[in-house]
Amino acid sequence: MMACNPAIARVLERNGVGKFESLIVEVMPGLSKIATQTEFDSFRAEICEKIILTFRTNKDVGLSWGQAQKPVNVFLKVYVAWAKLPNLATAEGLQPFLHVPLDSALMSFIKEKFPQEYRWHMQEVCAKLVSDAAAQHPNLAQGRTTRWLIDNVELSFMPRPVYIAWQEFLRFIHRDRPILLDTIWATRRDHVAGA
DSSP states (O other): OGGGOHHHHHHBOTTHHHHHHHHHHHHGGGGGGOOSHHHHHHHHHHHHHHHHHHOBBTTSOBOOHHHHHHHHHHHHIIIIIITOOSOHHHHHHHGGGOOOOOOHHHHHHHHHHSHHHHHHHHHHHHHHHHHHHHHHOHHHHTTOOHHHHHHOOOGGGOOHHHHHHHHHHHHHHSSSOGGGGGHHHHHHHHHHHHO
16 A cells, blocks of 8 residues: 555654554545535644654654645545546546645755745744744743745644645645646655755
8 A cells, every 4th residue: 555655664663654554444425425625624634643643653653634645645546536436527627626745855856946935834823833833832832933934845744724724825836636736746756865
């Protein structure tokens, strides 16, 4: 199941792929009932929440939203966009709703190619996160500036609002099928790995 993305399998705890398979088998029947972007977003958010609550990394720490989104989005890309499952009609209806699997190669490329648009889009979201964190937990907010959040491409630090802002930005870039932007990963991964 995770052969399409061995990197995330290395991030998950031992036997994490088996746990992920069980979770997917449990939730996939709900995919056929989805008719809107809002329903799809809620469906995949519930899966991510379950992952965050029940999975650990291979370093025995909890997963961030950024880490949880990756196996879900990669699986849905393969299942829906490539395999056309659960059936052709459902897959075609779901394709515009798919989220782009985020990773450092994709995010770095987008930030490089769309620097002004990216900063404009992310500034407000990241500034609010930093402000809220500082108000609630002054010690945790030290060093977590708005610029740090905007510049960061590490999934292990990505909270849900930053993830949502990324997906909105990618949808802004490619409104009809943002999932096509995932092809950037295939062409850029060697550049990031070699850096």
